[in-house]
Amino acid sequence: MMTRLRWIPVTAMAWAVGLGSGCAAFRARIQDVSVEETRHLSARYDYSDMRQISERIVQAMVSEFLSKFQEPPVMMIAGVQNRTSQYVDTKNLTDRVRTMLFQSGKVRFVNEARREDLLREQGYTAANASPETQVAIGRQLGAKYMISGSLTEMKDESPRQVRVSKTKVNYYKLTFEITDIETAEIKWIHEVEFAREARLPLIGW
Secondary structure, rough: OOOHHHHHHHHHHHHHHHHHHOOOOOOOOOOOOOOOOOOOOOOOOHHHHHHHHHHHHHHHHHHEEEEEEEEOOOEEEEEEEEEEOOOHHHHHHHHHHHHHHHHHOOEOOOOHHHHHHHHHHHHHHHHHOOOOOOOOOOOOOOOOOOEEEEEEEEEEEOOOOOOOEEEEEEEEEEEEEEEOOOOOOOEEEEEEEEEEHHHOOOOOO
């Protein structure tokens, strides 16, 4: 009985210290962070990964494939398949790849995502605009190459046993390919892979 009572003041003191000096731990804090800085809060795919792998894909595409052309080829981006177990905004990935390729001056792109809007506007101007401002019908560029890809994932974790933490490893592979639209032949393919380990305590919040 005396042992149990002895712990009461100690517990009360710990709560007092926590409430008195630890209020900042429960206070919301908001601050800007640099997107250039690599930040990982878990073993999952994140924005730092998206930035790094998109840069590696563009660098490889420019040096290995686009360097062969005297004139920038016309391309379209079909998209990247998400074959992972988590939600991944692959449109964000392809948008960044297209932006960096466009800024390199090595590629010309058709706006495949806005074809219906373009045709609708062409039809409207043909019917309603003055002859001086009408656009010519049937003058759209045809893409020579299609860019596509896939993002895959493999997971592994430590087995069940007596331990105070659990280790998880996530492996990701991004594959990009360029296909000749006329012949359906794959002209270029490149892979970027990375893995991340996270050690998580079994007790925590």
